[in-house]
Amino acid sequence: MAKPSAPKETPLSKQYNQIKSKYPGAMLLFRVGDFYETFGEDAIKASKILGIVLTRRNNGGAHEELAGFPHHSLDNYLPKLVRAGQRVAICDQLEDPKEAKGIVKRGVTELVTPGVSYNDNVLDIKQNNYLASIHFAAEDLLGVAFLDISTGEYFTTEGSLAYIDKLIQGFAPAEILYCKKHKAKFEMIFGDKYNTYTFDDWAFTYDFAYNLLVTHFKTNSLKGFGIENLREGITASGVILQYLSDTEHKNIGHVSSLTRLDEEKFVWLDRFTIRNLELVFAQFEGGVPLIHILDQTITPMGARLLRKWMVLPLKEKKPIEERIDTVEMFLNDMDLMSDLAQILKPIGDLERLVSKVAVRRISPRELNQLKRALLQIEPIKEILKKHVDQFPVLEKYLNQLHDCSFLIENITKQLRDDAPALSNQGGMIATGVDAELDELHKIAFSGKDYLVDLQNRESLRTGIPSLKIAFNKVFGYYLEVSNAHKTKVPPEWIRKQTLVNAERYITEELKIYEEKILTAESKIFEIEFKIFNDLVITASEFVPQIQLNARVISTIDALLSFAFVANKNNYCKPIISEGKKIDIKEGRHPVIEQQLPLGESFVPNDLFLDDSDQQIIIITGPNMAGKSALLRQTALIVLMAQIGSYVPATSAELGLVDKIFTRVGASDNLSRGESTFMVEMTETASILNNLSDRSLVIMDEIGRGTSTYDGVSIAWSIAEFLHNHSKFKPWTLFATHYHELNQLTEDFKRIKNFNVSVKELNGKVVFLRKLKEGGSEHSFGIHVAQIAGMPQSVVLRANEILHHLEKDHIKENNKEKIKEAPKNNFQLSFFDPVDSVGEEIKGMLNEVDVNTISPIEALLKLNELKRLLQK
Numbered sequence: 001m002a003k004p005s006a007p008k009e010t011p012l013s014k015q016y017n018q019i020k021s022k023y024p025g026a027m028l029l030f031r032v033g034d035f036y037e038t039f040g041e042d043a044i045k046a047s048k049i050l051g052i053v054l055t056r057r058n059n060g061g062a063h064e065e066l067a068g069f070p071h072h073s074l075d076n077y078l079p080k081l082v083r084a085g086q087r088v089a090i091c092d093q094l095e096d097p098k099e100a101k102g103i104v105k106r107g108v109t110e111l112v113t114p115g116v117s118y119n120d121n122v123l124d125i126k127q128n129n130y131l132a133s134i135h136f137a138a139e140d141l142l143g144v145a146f147l148d149i150s151t152g153e154y155f156t157t158e159g160s161l162a163y164i165d166k167l168i169q170g171f172a173p174a175e176i177l178y179c180k181k182h183k184a185k186f187e188m189i190f191g192d193k194y195n196t197y198t199f200d201d202w203a204f205t206y207d208f209a210y211n212l213l214v215t216h217f218k219t220n221s222l223k224g225f226g227i228e229n230l231r232e233g234i235t236a237s238g239v240i241l242q243y244l245s246d247t248e249h250k251n252i253g254h255v256s257s258l259t260r261l262d263e264e265k266f267v268w269l270d271r272f273t274i275r276n277l278e279l280v281f282a283q284f285e286g287g288v289p290l291i292h293i294l295d296q297t298i299t300p301m302g303a304r305l306l307r308k309w310m311v312l313p314l315k316e317k318k319p320i321e322e323r324i325d326t327v328e329m330f331l332n333d334m335d336l337m338s339d340l341a342q343i344l345k346p347i348g349d350l351e352r353l354v355s356k357v358a359v360r361r362i363s364p365r366e367l368n369q370l371k372r373a374l375l376q377i378e379p380i381k382e383i384l385k386k387h388v389d390q391f392p393v394l395e396k397y398l399n400q401l402h403d404c405s406f407l408i409e410n411i412t413k414q415l416r417d418d419a420p421a422l423s424n425q426g427g428m429i430a431t432g433v434d435a436e437l438d439e440l441h442k443i444a445f446s447g448k449d450y451l452v453d454l455q456n457r458e459s460l461r462t463g464i465p466s467l468k469i470a471f472n473k474v475f476g477y478y479l480e481v482s483n484a485h486k487t488k489v490p491p492e493w494i495r496k497q498t499l500v501n502a503e504r505y506i507t508e509e510l511k512i513y514e515e516k517i518l519t520a521e522s523k524i525f526e527i528e529f530k531i532f533n534d535l536v537i538t539a540s541e542f543v544p545q546i547q548l549n550a551r552v553i554s555t556i557d558a559l560l561s562f563a564f565v566a567n568k569n570n571y572c573k574p575i576i577s578e579g580k581k582i583d584i585k586e587g588r589h590p591v592i593e594q595q596l597p598l599g600e601s602f603v604p605n606d607l608f609l610d611d612s613d614q615q616i617i618i619i620t621g622p623n624m625a626g627k628s629a630l631l632r633q634t635a636l637i638v639l640m641a642q643i644g645s646y647v648p649a650t651s652a653e654l655g656l657v658d659k660i661f662t663r664v665g666a667s668d669n670l671s672r673g674e675s676t677f678m679v680e681m682t683e684t685a686s687i688l689n690n691l692s693d694r695s696l697v698i699m700d701e702i703g704r705g706t707s708t709y710d711g712v713s714i715a716w717s718i719a720e721f722l723h724n725h726s727k728f729k730p731w732t733l734f735a736t737h738y739h740e741l742n743q744l745t746e747d748f749k750r751i752k753n754f755n756v757s758v759k760e761l762n763g764k765v766v767f768l769r770k771l772k773e774g775g776s777e778h779s780f781g782i783h784v785a786q787i788a789g790m791p792q793s794v795v796l797r798a799n800e801i802l803h804h805l806e807k808d809h810i811k812e813n814n815k816e817k818i819k820e821a822p823k824n825n826f827q828l829s830f831f832d833p834v835d836s837v838g839e840e841i842k843g844m845l846n847e848v849d850v851n852t853i854s855p856i857e858a859l860l861k862l863n864e865l866k867r868l869l870q871k
Contacts, residue, residue, distance in 0.1 A: 026087040037068035079121040111247035114195040115175025126303035132173035135236040143232025152254040156233040157261035169271035170311030209238020254358030267313040268659035276662040298344040301351040302557025313642040323644025330563035351550040364419035371411040402545035443520040571646035575653040581610040586650040589633035603769040609731040616732040621756035626769040627735040661687040664700035695730035
């Protein structure tokens with residue numbers, strides 16, 4: 001907003017400018033009467049984002065933009081601003097305008113940002129809303145912290161760039177804080193897809209952060225949280241607390257602990273794998289991520305916990321088996337499962353409700369919802385007690401639940417069941433809580449009855465049958481007489497307003513009763529507000545117990561979801577082993593099988609990997625035969641088992657995996673100057689540089705983004721590298737169209753060939769989608785082009801060219817060259833030249849990138865080849 005010149009600055013604009021200057025970069029919603037107003041640049045932004053009218057006013061000779069909306073519509077407009085990436089400072093009136101001397105006192109009561117909000121309309125109930133902080137400590141050492149202020153969850157760790165990058169991808173923060181001097185580095189690594197806020201160097205100092213944390217937690221050290229030695233993690237965590245202070249979030253008692261994200265406890269899923277496996281987000285519009293299949297939770301906090309489990313699979317056998325055994329217990333007792341599900345339904349979002357208690361932002365209606373949620377704790381405990389002898393695993397849940405009976409009793413006694421959404425308009429407190437309040441209620445309501453009686457009495461006395469008593473904010477209570485009866489008005493009535501068809505009057509008696517009623521209502525609001533605040537303070541003393549209840553309930557809910565999905569989709573209990581094999585019988589893809597057309601069933605497949613005989617499987621076969629689905633389903637089955645779920649198979653014995661890597665699909669990052677092939681090589685390099693002995697590696701079509709010579713050479717050498725690694729023998733599935741790689745099985749004992757079978761029938765290809773031993777020699781790419789709608793002339797010409805190339809036995813010559821190729825030679829030559837025209841055609845074909853060429857470009861290229869042959 002352009003600041004008016006000093007002599008013409010009004011008291012209101014001066015107040016606005018003073019407040020605005022304290023929150024640079026934030027949109028200021030300035031409360032004026034019944035509206036929130038925005039000015040200048042803020043008004044221009046708000047009008048565009050919200051679709052509200054932009055107006056202008058003359059402010060001392062200068063024009064100034066103006067846009068606003070009614071204050072009661074804040075919950076409708078605020079989410080739109082925050083989702084658009086705006087930081088929004090809400091400036092409220094801090095005193096009653098009627099009692100103000102001069103300009104009304106105003107101040108910012110909350111600064112809402114994408115990563116800091118309690119507003120239900122801003123938050124996604126099934127997803128955490130994390131604020132992240134990243135501290136760039138050294139070239140490959142970073143600290144990171146995550147806080148969801150709406151739930152109180154607070155995490156920190158430190159590690160390599162790859163580890164922090166993976167966590168950012170998995171936690172998907174709504175906003176990230178970092179040091180201003182690292183702007184270029186941040187954008188190079190993380191791009192521009194996140195909402196960000198930068199601090200100067202002073203905030204990213206260890207001593208400053210350490211002091212903030214111990215002061216907040218009221219401890220002498222951070223040893224109790226297990227993070228004392230995480231210097232960079234502590235620094236990142238402190239920045240978050242500073243940000244909360246800067247954004248006027250002072251009451252954060254519900255943020256009661258700081259949890260270490262221990263890299264050693266969780267399976268490594270790099271950011272490429274999280275994306276490629278579509279765990280929590282679909283890669284393409286209309287896609288279905290795995291979370292949508294597994295999430296049948298009943299409570300919002302159960303859904304959020306399940307999402308965390310998805311990106312942080314366990315790699316320790318005992319806790320994995322504990323989850324799986326609990327799922328088995330539910331499946332063995334469907335009544336127990338059904339009973340618990342029914343009890344969970346009324347609980348709602350207990351986790352976020354108790355956070356609102358802690359920060360004093362809970363409404364009367366929400367406090368009643370908290371009571372209803374807590375009333376379910378005792379029934380849950382009763383069910384667990386009934387089954388704990390049969391299922392000892394339930395004992396830990398039973399011991400952690402707190403019934404909070406004292407709080408329930410207080411809310412029940414003091415708060416009306418029909419309490420309103422707002423706490424400043426009365427109607428909250430039950431009868432019998434406060435004697436003075438009860439007396440005032442009598443005055444207020446009997447006074448209104450008296451007004452009705454007064455209306456009837458005066459109507460009878462004056463002979464005015466249409467007489468009515470009404471109220472407005474300007475005149476208070478008044479008697480309204482239509483023009484047809486105004487001659488009957490007694491002389492003692494005092495006329496206050498003339499309308500087109502009526503006159504309005506007051507009387508001395510009416511003003512006396514009005515004063516009584518309005519005074520009583522004002523005192524009622526004041527007393528009720530105090531009682532309600534005291535009740536919230538009482539509730540805040542139970543925050544730790546209620547937070548623990550929420551954690552227990554969310555765990556039960558997530559495991560119930562696994563049981564429900566397993567029962568519905570016919571999953572099996574996986575056997576978790578510390579051995580070195582993956583043995584899946586009749587495995588299925590958990591997402592694809594749920595998306596098939598009605599009447600079509602998914603074709604299951606067996607898959608076996610170990611470290612002695614079948615470490616690497618080279619999978620060949622036609623396009624669309626199901627190679628990629630088979631690769632992904634293997635990774636998903638392993639991941640599902642290690643988050644504690646049953647899996648889509650007849651049986652599954654799974655050795656513990658500590659890292660899952662995937663390289664699938666074709667994509668580019670042109671904004672950062674990276675081609676499809678560059679992205680492919682970057683992702684592959686990340687895999688090869690971070691292997692372990694218990695890694696599961698999924699590779700799909702490596703090397704297809706470059707020439708055939710380069711592509712086959714790279715694919716071959718990668719397979720050799722994975723087989724001959726000096727330290728590790730990672731389980732590997734390698735799908736390819738380079739049929740030359742079938743030769744690998746003859747030279748390397750732990751590499752085996754498999755293919756996804758098809759059947760040719762009357763010139764057409766039938767996809768059987770069944771994995772069988774042996775390599776395939778055909779890709780049927782031209783057939784796929786035909787069913788994709790390629791023009792028939794292109795398809796026919798492609799067939800001619802294919803038959804010509806096959807007639808010259810190029811493939812057979814290649815095989816001989818492969819057999820002769822020196823082992824571990826990364827520069828292999830496979831192709832003999834044909835005649836000069838054929839060599840030219842071959843060179844042109846090698847330059848074609850089939851992953852990116854358009855149908856029109858393909859047609860033009862084929863036309864060019866045809867002309868060349870005609871010469």
